[in-house]
Amino acid sequence: MSNSVEANHSAKVEGAINSMSEEKKEDILSSFEGFKSYLGDKVSKGEKLGMNKEQLAKTAQKVADYLAKHEEPRNREENLLHELWKVGDKEQQHHLAHMLVRLVQ
Numbered sequence: 789m790s791n792s793v794e795a796n797h798s799a800k801v802e803g804a805i806n807s808m809s810e811e812k813k814e815d816i817l818s819s820f821e822g823f824k825s826y827l828g829d830k831v832s833k834g835e836k837l838g839m840n841k842e843q844l845a846k847t848a849q850k851v852a853d854y855l856a857k858h859e860e861p862r863n864r865e866e867n868l869l870h871e872l873w874k875v876g877d878k879e880q881q882h883h884l885a886h887m888l889v890r891l892v893q
Contacts, residue, residue, distance in 0.1 A: 801850040805858075813859070820865035827851075828892035841889065849885035 816826045834844050861867035
């Protein structure tokens with residue numbers, strides 16, 4: 789992705805998350821299974837739109853960046869992911885995003 793396309797994509801991801809109701813966020817984040825189900829649904833939709841693995845991972849990375857900055861983990865699994873995200877550099881975070889996509893496929 790070019791920088792302008794990536795910036796636009798990043799803004800869309802953040803806008804979609806910001807426009808989500810607190811109740812919907814709570815439904816998604818209250819359990820790890822709920823989070824995996826939501827992410828799996830979004831990955832499936834991305835695949836149907838023709839997104840490749842790298843694009844899916846970049847989108848997952850944007851979501852994870854947002855969650856790390858704006859949401860508190862609500863369970864042990866999310867807490868572990870949050871801690872791993874905090875200690876990882878950008879490359880490690882990107883690899884973790886790839887693994888999250890694979891986990892929900």
